[in-house]
Amino acid sequence: MHRSASRLTRVLACAAVPVILTVAGCSSDSGKDKGSNDGKKSDASSSAKPNAKSAAPLEKAAFATLPDPCKAVQTATIEALVPEAKDKNGTATKSNDLTSRASCSWNGLDEDGLKGSQYRWLSLSYFRYDSHASLGSANARAEEQYNKQVEAAKASEGAQDPKAEAAAGIGDQGTSVAYTVKKEVDFSNTTIVARTQNVVITLDYNGAAYEGAGAPDRAKLLQDAITAAKEAVASVDAANKQPAEQPQSPQPQQ
Structure with a gap:
């Protein structure tokens, strides 16, 4: 009995040896493979990383500043669009960065005795964008804001039957949105x-x-608004043109 138990112990011990060697061998091989794979992974990950030198730089913003919004539309245009304006110079909205956001508004009530009164309100706002590595190019960011503003106009509170149309000849992109809002009057x-x-x-x-008084002519309101918008766009270009350098007078020779 004792002899059989000793023989069984030796058999189990011998049988365990190849298993241990196999595990050890696998561990050794996997270590080599792991090192090799790590090298490959490292090479792959390093090659996957964008090369800062080869990455195309973002375009420089075309416009670096904004015009004064209260002076962006001609005085004659303001007088035509807002008769009897309370302040023909407009009321500017406060901004902590006038190179990125600026706005101005005008309003007036033109009273004509027994013929009634006409009220007009005009508001002009500018938004300027710079190129940013994590946000995109200046033009792309502006286009995104443009689309948001169009959708916001169509969803204006109380807007009835908003009608959006392309407005040609106003900058690179232009859209008009016309609608009616019912208050104490339309x-x-x-x-x-x-x-x-x-x-x-x-x-x-x-x-x-x-x-x-007769209701405002919606077609005329649209045309007047387009006229003012074209002037507002032209003012952006004018505000960013550098004044011509004055020729220097020749210095007298000593």
């Missing part, structure tokens, strides 16, 4: 959204009639 609203390079312009123009 307001006819027109919003022009335009983009010129990295700047987005939003112009709101509305009118209403009081005391029996």
Whole structure:
């Protein structure tokens, strides 16, 4: 009995040896493979990383500043669009960065005795974008804002039957959105959204009639708004043109 138990112990011990060697061998081989694979993975990961030198640089923003919004539309245009404006110079909205955001508004009530009164309100806003490594190019960011402004105009509170149309000849992109808002009287609203390079312009123009006056002509409101929007776009280009350098007078020779 004792002899059989000793023999069984030796058999189990011998049988375990190849298993241990196999595991050890696998461990040794896997270590070599792992080192080799790590090298390959390291090479692959390093090759997958973008090369900063080869990456195409983002385009430089076309416009570096914004015009004064209260002076972006001609005085004659303001007088035509907003008769009897309370302040023909406009009311600027406060901004902590006038090179990126700026806006101005005008309003006025033109009273005509027994013929009633006409109210007009005009607002002009600018948004300017720079190229940013994590946010994209200046033009792409402006286009995104342009699309948001168009959708916001169509979803204006109280807007009835908003009608959006392409507005040609106003910057690189232009859209007009016309609709009616019912308050104590019907307001006819027109919003022009335009983009010129990295700047987005939003112009709101509305009118209403009081005391029996005829309702504003919606087609004329639209045309007037387009006229003002074109001037607002042109002002962006003018604000970014550098003044011509004055020729220097020759220095007298000693």
